Structures are given as C-alpha cells and as structure tokens.
Amino acid sequence: MTASTFDAVLFDFSGTLFRFTENDEWFADLHDESGDDIDIHTQAELVRRMTQPVGLPADLPDDARIAWKQRDLDPAQHRRAYLAMLRRSGLSVPGHAESLYERVLDPASWQPYPDTVDVLKALSDIGIRVGVVSNIAFDLRDVLARYGLRDLVDYYALSYEVGAIKPDVRLFRAAIDALGVEADRTLMVGDSEEADGGSRALGCAFALVEPLPTAERPRGLVDALAAHGFSLS
Template sequence: MPFFKAVLLDWVGTLIVPKWGPTRGRPRGASWIERSLTQVGWEASSAEVARISAALSAAGKRPDVAEGWAGADLSAAAHQESYLRWVMAAGLDCILAEAMYEALCDAVDNVFAVDVEPTLGALKAAGVKVAIVSDIHVDIRPGFAKAGLDTHVDDFVLSFERGACKPDPAIFRTALERLGVQPHETLMVGDRSGHDGAAVEAGITTLLVPPLTHATEKRLHLVLAACGVAGC
C-alpha cells in the first residue's frame, strides 16, 4: 500500500526544462531567442543571439526588474506587465519582444523529462492521486494533453486561476481540498526550496529535487521510492 494518498507536483524545473533560468528574467538557452528571431525574419546569428541574451541577463539583475516579477504569476496581465518591464530594460525591439513572449507563453511547446510518463503511470496504477501545482500565468493543460499525460493527472492548481502563488500555503491547501486528502497523506515534489519547500508550512511532507536541466535526466524515481510505489 502506498505511503501517501496523493502527490502534488511542480511543473517548470520539476517535470519540464525551464525556458528561462531559476531566477526570473534570465533566459536559460539560446534556442528560445534564436527561434523568435527566425520567426520575425531577422538575423539569427550566434553573435546576435548572444547579444540579446546578454542584454536580457543584465536587465534581469536590475532591482526594479527583479522586484517586478514578484506576484507576476497571479494573473496573465501581471505577468505580461512584468515581462514588458524586463524587455524594455533590455532594449529589445517590440516586434521581437512580442514573438518571444508568444514563445514564453506557449505551454504546449515544452518537452517533458523522460521519466515523467512512467512515474505518473506508476502513481496512477497504485491509486495515488496527482495534482500539478504551478506558479504559472497560462493554462498548461493542453501541454499535458499533447503529451498524453492528462489522464494521469487528477487536478491542476494553477496560480493565475487561484489567485495565490507559492510560497503562500493557501495554494497547497487548495490542492489538498480539491483532491480530498489531508496534509499527512500527501507528498509535495518540486525544485525550489523557497517556493515548493513552503508546502511544509501546510503540514505536507516535501521532496525537493535538483532543477531539471535536460529532458534526459531521471530524478522522479525518488518520488516513487518516497511513496513506496514500484516503477513501471
């Protein structure tokens, strides 16, 4: 019998590779910028990509920009406002900035880690309820549907829909209520101590894994081990 009746899973950094780094406003890789440049028909040379990346990184370190990301995922409007502050500080052209924002908001354009499907499948088979608890400004359900993972998830608790972001314990309590489980019956899994780790304040046992950097990394066997569930 599983040790827990439910598992709450973070999304970005836990199940998918972030399109930007752990600190808001710092792009993780060049592909995001390169694709946007190509989309608008502009030069996408390595030098131009590096220039834009450096400008965004520098802008992301500005106190006003960094502070502007606080609460950005409470609504779509708040996120867009924070993004605009960032790209304006970086001096990006508005056409490119718009293309990049579309890429940033595309919840379907993400690759899940290779161990997500077997982990969710094993939890489902064991009768463990699963909820995705994410600080996000867009609906990520279509991404799960595209990957064929939507049937493995019982509920989605998204910050922009609930009006609460981690580390606010309210978002974890909402997940518990929607799944019909108690804190001691639940495991929270995430990659950020200051956000996902706050689930302990709601009485939830919490497992923190290193942030996902590549889709081939396997870390979710730790979730099955913590639940006492055999892998598929």
C-alpha cells in the same frame, strides 16, 4: 509502484515535470538596437529570466515593478512584467520582446523530463491522486494535453486561478482539499526549497528535484519518489 504512506503526490510544473526548452531559431531574427545578433550567452540569460526568475529585476519602471510582484496572479500583469523585463534585458527593438514572450505560452516550447510520462501513468495505475501546483499565469493544461497527460492529473492548483502564490499554503491547501486527502499523507515534489517546500507548513512531505536540462535528469522524479517509499515494478 507502491507506497502505502501516501494517498496523493503534488508536482510543481516548470523545472519539475517539464522544462522550457529554447530553440536557436527563436533568436534568428532578433537583434539589439545596434543591429547585432543576440549572442548565445544573452540568449541563455533571457531564457533563464523567463523560466527561473529570482527576486525583482533591476531597473524596471514602477508600473512594471508592480506587475512583476503580481505576475503569477494575473495573465495581463504577467505579460506586462515579462515584456518590460525582456526589453530591459536587451530586446528593445519593437516586437522582439513580444516574439520571445509568446514562446513561453506555446505548449510546443515545453519538454517533459524523461520520466514524467512513466511516473504519472504509474501513479494513476495504483490509484494515487495527483495534483499540479504551480505559480503560473497561463493554462498549462494544454502542455500536458500535448503529451496525453492532462487527464492523469486529478487537480490543477494554478496561482492565477486560486489567487495565491507558493509558498502561500493556500495554494497547496486548494489542491489537498480538491483531492480529498490529508496533508500528512501527501508528498510535494518540486525544484524550489523555498516555494515548493512551503507545503511542509501544512504537514506534507517534500522531495526536492534539480531543474536541470531534461537530458541531464533522466530519473529525477523516479528517484525522488523512491526516496519516499515508491518503487517502480
């Protein structure tokens, strides 16, 4: 893999390198207040809300609304916000929201995209610096470690550690400075035009990937890099 234009590639985590992948067994013992099972459409919506939240969920109490806005800056606020959201979304039976929330923190719940391993190894082999830049409130290093990838990432810019949330340029700047590269020689790869595309404000190039199920996106990272001059040999 070669690309003389860039010295570093930054990657988003969820929907870019990895995807949160639900298991039917998670819902086997969960039900609503009337005792009915959680149907498949509600299951899918719950998972979507946990991994691709957009805006402020409706009907949250005031303290949870505050926590939601700060969720990616503080693990305690993240837990408070998501438990409130899950309860308002149908998991109001005591302990059920907690059960599903813990799945997000479990490294086994995250599946790499088919080309994630090969891309990270290829970049490492040619000396391209790699960073992960994520709005997140837990240590995703354990997820990459599960697949032997943790040390292939040179720097992790995590919102709860840096104290800034994408598209705030401070998060991208933390990664660029730590990697010792220039912004105009850095490529950001992510699944959000708004959040990850914020890297353009510093002069980074940006490649958008779709946060599809892993089986439906076998070459998303390879194609994104190829469009910016990288080619697998």
